[in-house]
Amino acid sequence: MDTQSLQAFLAVANNGSFSLAGEQLYLTQPAVSKRIATLEDQIGARLFDRIGRRVSLTEAGQVLLPRAREILVMVDDSRQALANLAGDVRGSLTMATSHHIGLHRLPPILKAYTQAHPEVHMDLRFLDSEQAYQGVLSGDLEMAVVTLAPAPDPRLTVVPVWIDRLRFVCGKEHPLARQDRVALSTLSEHDAVLPGHLTFTRSIVLDTFAQDGLHVNVGLSTNYLETLKMMVTIGLGWSVLPETLIDDEVHILSIEHRPIERPLGYLVHKNRTLSNAARSMLSLLDDAATPKARAL
Known part of the structure; x- marks a missing residue:
């Protein structure tokens, strides 16, 4: 063959x-x-x-x-x-990232990488985190920088780089915006707009409510956090957004609950021989890791 x-x-x-x-x-x-x-x-x-x-x-x-x-x-x-025996950082690097990480976390790292390694051809694909996981598992992707799964596949090496704090938000004219403190049970009484089914972020949110025996009424869903923010601002429901996306267009809810956090980082297949191009990218990501992420 x-x-x-x-x-x-x-x-x-x-x-x-x-x-x-x-x-x-x-x-x-x-x-x-x-x-x-x-x-x-x-x-x-x-x-x-x-x-x-x-x-x-x-x-x-x-x-x-x-x-x-x-x-x-x-x-x-x-x-x-x-090819790695030569020690040169060249060739191609096929990696994936989510839209949010690609827009709000990766730019300075990508800039530093391309300046340091101009001979690397980067094939950067924007995928949902779940799709990127499968791409690394199947071998289609050499690496991915995404939201990390609550229970990663044992075939993968998974390394946290950042910790995203998710804040509960609603539109400024939403009824919840008039309350000083809001219980999770109160949120259950209002429609939510959340990431799509089977996404890691949605699982984190639903599990938080389930631990208190609560159900979330999801009215609308989309995998694009920027679109979720738009839905919140026009009053379609409450949601959770990373602090990097929050501005004065939304109202931050004061919730009687510990903060919800999600780890962001990179993953590679344990059985794959990484290129020098990939190793150099991982080195930059390791250097960018926050102390809180390193502690996980």
Whole structure:
């Protein structure tokens, strides 16, 4: 099996389309089909069913998929280990970050990095933290800088860099804004606008209420914190926002509860050979870590 055929196989599997796979790989659709046909000949089994415009994995394709990812990661690791011997910081760095961290935490680090290592080509992807976790686990990403999961996958090395304090907020004309002190039970009586389902931040908030036997009425949700802030300012509900996003457009609620905090940091796969480019980025992040984050 050659790596080019495996790359084509993964691209079609991930995109569910030969044409989209071609765009991803900068190949024509016939070239992608030829690579898939070569791979099918080598393993003696059909990998995709083509019914109308729909492309789906066969049973053989489903068996090959995780193994193909492992093979390509292993090949990439071998190349990386050999390239690292030179000690140069060059090549590419594929990393992901969330929109909030990318806008409010990473800029000075990215500026310092690009100035120190101009020969590194950075492929920076803005993803939800949960998607970034999966990208590092699958090998698609070399590293990610995101909101850290309450229970990280044991296959990952997870390092806190910052601690985000989340503050309860509402619009200035919201009924809650007229109260000096607000109990969590009172918040339960009003609609909330929170990050989407299965996000780490939403889990942290819901768990806080659940510990007191309380339920949160979520009226609207979005994964973009800047959009949540807008929803709060126009009175659609209360929410929680990092202190870095809070200004005079929102009202900070005085809550009878300990502060809610979420750790932000980086993650890499324990079994992956990191490039010198990635190691240099991790070094900058370690230097930027706050004392509170280091203590976790």
